[in-house]
Amino acid sequence: EAQVTQNPRYLITVTGKKLTVTCSQNMNHEYMSWYRQDPGLGLRQIYYSMNVEVTDKGDVPEGYKVSRKEKRNFPLILESPSPNQTSLYFCASSLSARPGQGAWGYTFGSGTRLTVV
Amino acid sequence: KNQVEQSPQSLIILEGKNCTLQCNYTVSPFSNLRWYKQDTGRGPVSLTIMTFSENTKSNGRYTATLDADTKQSSLHITASQLSDSASYICVVRGVAPLTGGGNKLTFGTGTQLKVEL
Numbered sequence: 001e002a003q004v005t006q007n008p009r010y011l012i013t014v015t016g017k018k019l020t021v022t023c024s025q026n027m028n029h030e031y032m033s034w035y036r037q038d039p040g041l042g043l044r045q046i047y048y049s050m051n052v053e054v055t056d057k058g059d060v061p062e063g064y065k066v067s068r069k070e071k072r073n074f075p076l077i078l079e080s081p082s083p084n085q086t087s088l089y090f091c092a093s094s095l096s097a098r099p100g101q102g103a104w105g106y107t108f109g110s111g112t113r114l115t116v117v
Numbered sequence: 118k119n120q121v122e123q124s125p126q127s128l129i130i131l132e133g134k135n136c137t138l139q140c141n142y143t144v145s146p147f148s149n150l151r152w153y154k155q156d157t158g159r160g161p162v163s164l165t166i167m168t169f170s171e172n173t174k175s176n177g178r179y180t181a182t183l184d185a186d187t188k189q190s191s192l193h194i195t196a197s198q199l200s201d202s203a204s205y206i207c208v209v210r211g212v213a214p215l216t217g218g219g220n221k222l223t224f225g226t227g228t229q230l231k232v233e234l
Contacts, residue, residue, distance in 0.1 A: 004160070035224075042121075042206070042224040043161075090160050105151070106222075108160030 002027045006091050006109035013081055013116055021076045021112050023091030029107075031094040032074040033058070034066065036087040037111075043090065049074055081116045088113050119144040121209050123225040130232055134197055138228045140190040140207030148210040152181050152192045155204045155227065164192070164205075197232045204229050 004025045013019050025032065033048035035058075045058030049068040063085055065077040074093075078085060091109040121142045130136050142150070149168045153161035165174045167183040167190065174181050178201075180193045194201055207225040 040226060042226040044224075045222070088158075092160075105163050105166065108162070110160050111158060113158070 002107065004091055004093050004107050004109035006089075006112050009110065009112060011112060011114050013114070015082055015116055016080050019078050019081060019114075021078075021089060021091075021114070023074045023076065023109060024072050025074075025091075025093040025107070026072065027093065027095070027107065028071065029093035030071070030096050032068065033092050033094075033106075034064070034074070034076045035090045035092065036060065036085075037090060038087050046076070046089075081114075083116045086114060086116050119209070119211060119221070119223045121207055121223045121225040123205075123207050123228050125228060126226075127229040128231070130197055130230070132197060132199060132232050132234055135193065135195050136197060136230065138192045138194075138205050138207075138230070140192070140209075140225055142188050142190070142207070142209045142223070142225075144188075144209040144211045144223050146212040147185065147188075148212045150181075150183060150190050150210070151208045152179070152190075153206040153208060155206055157203070161206055161208075194230075197230075199232050199234070202230060202232045 007022045030051045034046040035043040037043045044060045046064050047066040049055045052071050055066050089112045092106045094106045124139045151166045152164045154164050155161040164179050165176050165181040169185050178195045183190045204227040206227045209223050211221045
């Protein structure tokens with residue numbers, strides 16, 4: 001089944017303790033992206049990757065890191081989590097996001113609910 | 118600044134009734150517009166995609182309209198069912214410059230629909 005898999009689904013951690021949220025897709029998609037969703041704000045892009053070894057900042061990148069060593073995986077790293085990073089996180093992938101390739105849809109993972117205390 | 122505004126913020130209807138959700142956007146240049154359904158705690162799932170030249174598109178009981186001149190879209194749900202209870206998110210894809218960055222998505226904050234018996 002074509003899907004985007006995130007782990008873990010739920011995570012409670014303490015301030016300052018490094019954590020990684022994994023994201024994997026099995027559709028050979030070039031484009032992957034991380035979003036956070038907060039009440040009343042909609043989804044906001046954290047980082048995105050156009051392809052392997054190509055990553056760039058989204059709208060709210062502060063406090064996050066990503067890597068794209070393989071096409072299928074796009075982990076989100078919080079080096080020193082803080083309470084304001086408590087949120088619902090979604091990974092998404094698309095076949096392509098290059099100009100002229102506008103009609104490709106995004107497949108979203110099921111989400112990771114992170115609580116930082 | 119590119120924005121997507123949705124109304125109403127929330128809506129309660131009785132099972133079997135119809136409803137219409139609105140989306141106004143300022144994203145320019147415009148590539149396409151999608152409506153997503155997001156069940157509580159799950160990732161968004163695409164319902165329809167509208168490109169610049171399309172006015173109406175249906176997917177079962179869901180019908181989306183687009184007026185690219187006024188930058189407005191609507192999602193009409195016919196004969197609502199309890200399973201339609203979800204958040205409906207309007208997502209507009211802009212056209213990124215050819216210098217890179219990928220096609221940018223701008224998310225609305227969603228309309229929370231509840232269908233009751």
